[in-house]
Each structure stands twice: as C-alpha cells, then as structure tokens.
Amino acid sequence: MIDLENLFQQIQQRFNAQGAANMSAVFQFDLSTGQAFSFEIKEGQCILLQGTNESANITLIIDGQLLVDIISGEADPLQAFMEGKIQAQGDLTLAPLLAMVFAPKG
Numbered sequence: 123m124i125d126l127e128n129l130f131q132q133i134q135q136r137f138n139a140q141g142a143a144n145m146s147a148v149f150q151f152d153l154s155t156g157q158a159f160s161f162e163i164k165e166g167q168c169i170l171l172q173g174t175n176e177s178a179n180i181t182l183i184i185d186g187q188l189l190v191d192i193i194s195g196e197a198d199p200l201q202a203f204m205e206g207k208i209q210a211q212g213d214l215t216l217a218p219l220l221a222m223v224f225a226p227k228g
Contacts, residue, residue, distance in 0.1 A: 123157065123186075124190060126157060129159075129189070129190060130170045132190075132193045132194060134168065136194070136195065138222065139166040139167070142163045142167075143166045146163065146164045147162070147180065148160055148175055148177055148178045149161055149182060149216065149220070150174065150180065150181040150212075151182050151189060152174075152181060153185070153186040154183075154184070154185045154186050158172075158173055159171060159173065160174070160175035160178055162175075168223075179212055179213045180211070181211045183209040188202060188207055188208070198221070199218075200218055
C-alpha cells in the first residue's frame, strides 16, 4: 500500500503552478495497490481527494511505485506513458500535461 498522505504532501511540494496555470481538469488515479485518488487542477491550484471521482476527465491506471517515482521526479511521466506503463481512459490529451505539472528532475 502507498502512503497516500505522504504522496499528497509530495504532490503539493512538486506541483508546478505555472505549468498548470491555464489547465482545468480532474485526474483520477487508480493504483495497482487497489487505492484510488484524484486531483483537480484549476486556476493554478491542485486539490487532492481520496477515492474515486466520478467527474474525472481522465483516469490513469498506474503502478503505485511508478506514481511515487513520477511525483518525486525520479521518473518521466511522458516516457512511462509512451512505454505503456500508464494506461489512460477518457480525455487522452490530458495525459501528457502531467509532464508540465510534475516535471522530472534535471
């Protein structure tokens, strides 16, 4: 199981408000651990919610550790998506925008 409270803290710390300035979307994450959470990006802010969000624009199905690595900047979300490590349902044009919101280190 992923420590969602710790993950939420990392998300808030790594969130790039400038990269999300013109974005308005709800991202749903279904983790391989069976956990689920969402975040709404609106007006350069990120609001996190545990559980399933029925109003999500995109649902990303992802390994829990990979998500931790993406949020920490150790993994590139675009590369993971292109390698098929992230499955997406819904508005697929939103998936690459994660790279603007959580850019990798370096």
